[in-house]
Amino acid sequence: MGSSKKNNVRTISQEAFDAFVKENIEDLGLDPTEALQDAIETLTLQGVDLSGIVTCIPGVSSVNDNPVIQCLDRLKEIDLNDSTMKEMTELLDKLCDLCSEEGSGNQSIAIRNGGLDLVISICSKIKVTNNEHEHALVSALKAMACLIYDLQSTEAFRKNDGTKIVVDILNSCHENIAILNSGFSVVAAAATGNELVKESFMDLKVDELLVQILRGKNKEGIQHPYDAIRVLLTADDGRVLASQVYGYARRFAKIGIVEALVSALHEGINSPNLISASIALKAVAVNDEICMSIAEHGGIDAVLLCIDDSGEQNNKIVAKSCCTLLCKLAGSDANKSAIVQKRGMDRLIKLSCRFSDDPSVLQEIMSIICTLSLRSPGNAASAVEAGAGDFAIQAMQNFPAAHQMQKQSCLMIRNLVVRNPENRTILLGNGIEKIIRKAKENHASCRDAATDALRDLGLDNYNM
Structure with missing residues (x-):
């Protein structure tokens, strides 16, 4: 059957799957539709992982008719130059749209057919010298983020030197909001559930870059850097007994992330980054010293004010995220006293009445x-x-x-x-x-x- 075992999951190649369907037609006399359905059901019952397999009816369509395959094939053919940049951008946008279709299986098809490797390669070659180059790079980064969704894809990203390629792009384009947002969405996707990718990003000093950006003049227009901080500081790789994220949080705190995140909270309930910043700040607050530092920079005042405003504006999402952060900060005994002295108990009971x-x-x-x-x-x-x-x-x-x-x-x-x-x-x-x-x-x-x-x-x- 051409199947193999990988991480205790049986897999099958596209060629072996097509041969199985063909055998059903020629040896069992099934019509093409029945042959395809029988192959899917039989292999599934045998525990074979069919993700990434293009399932097409022989004689009606072929693997090459699949829109993901067509998109990848064309991207492989294009020479990277000014005259092809617009078409490349359109193809990358199409690939991203296809892979964003829930339940389509298009992500797996793209990964199995080298889509992530291809997009990483494209990103490494685009040099932003004009608007068309910028649009192409943003589209490539968005497509890359769409293709990174599980351990297999995060490992492929790491082994293709994706961390260095992305950090180099972010460093060279640190004043371009569109590239920053799409680039940090890749950081968040790639670091999710993969301790080695987190380590690689931190080795490349992505923490210093994040602090620089969040303290810069363009911070109002960006969101994904907050997501990147949250993921980098979350111990979510089940293969690792002792994650390094605690140490990473201390590194972030030492270089000024507290001031940057608290500043985002001070922008108030109408800030588009309030929730993301509060979640990121909670991830940073890993010990008593950092919790107290957050309070010293006005973090408790900012959170309590946002809690008050969330009740006034009936914003449950803000209320929950700010309460979760305040609970983390209250883990410090010094902060407990500060919260109570600032009428924290009365404000919380008032909030409970608002959201009873x-x-x-x-x-x-x-x-x-x-x-x-x-x-x-x-x-x-x-x-x-x-x-x-x-x-x-x-x-x-x-x-x-x-x-x-x-x-x-x-x-x-x-x-x-x-x-x-x-x-x-x-x-x-x-x-x-x-x-x-x-x-x-x-x-x-x-x-x-x-x-x-x-x-x-x-x-x-x-x-x-």
Whole structure:
């Protein structure tokens, strides 16, 4: 059959697949449509990975009729010069569109037929000397990002020296917004799930380039650099036991990324980069020192203001992203005090009233209050005084099926009462025991958190 094993997955070549279909026609007497369908079903049942195989009906169409193959073949034929630059741009845009069609399998077809290698080669040869060159390079980078979507493609990118080619382009065109955006989309795609690619980018000092760009005059028009930071600082390669991303985050912090990202937060809720910047900043905040640095540069003030504005403008996406960041910053004891001193508890409870209909937002608010109250009886007292107890009771009653929110509420309640006997009296008097027991009974994921909350509420029968 011409199949082979690779990473415990059986594969088959295009030639072997076509021969299988032909055999079905000639030996079994099946008509072309039946022969193709039988080949697909038989090979799938045998565990053969058919991704990237062009499945065409013999006599009706051929592999060469596939639009991806046609696009790649033409790109291979074109000589790179000024007269062909427009056609090349159109072909690269078409390839990108084809590979963006969800469920089409076109990405796999392009990869199997050398599409990524080809596009990387094209990028390495385009020198931006005029607008047409710029458009072609932007299209090539966009096509490259479309073709990088799994471990196989990120490895192909790395082995074809893609990291150096892309970083060289970004360094030489660091004032071109279109090239920066498309180039950093490649960085984000290629570094996803591949520790070696992250390492290669960091060896090429992409961190210094990112900080330079985010502190530059063109920062308002770019978005993908934030995505690149997030990916570079995410430990998402299952093959690696100990990721280096913690060290990378410290490197980013040392060269000024905190100031650049906090500056983006100060632009406020209407900034198109607010959410991306908050997610990137959360990835950078890996230790107490960095969390405190973010606060020193006005990060807590900026986040709290954005939280206030998200409630006023009913923007749930901003509310959730900023709450997630604030929770990370609250991991620092010094920051806990700062958040509470800035009326953080009152502002969070106010936000919970604004989004009382969305358990996903309420869950994020509970996470912050839980973190602020951890080992801090003073903050726990402030939280209950601000209305955190009533907030927990109402949310758990209103959304009994929201198991993650129910669990987070139990965790928050535990921190509110474990060192504050007066809070136990208040919450028990308001009927919290019955609500927690209901969550424990209804959701397996809540049992441990509910048991701990009942125990720290001072109940003897907490295991029941």
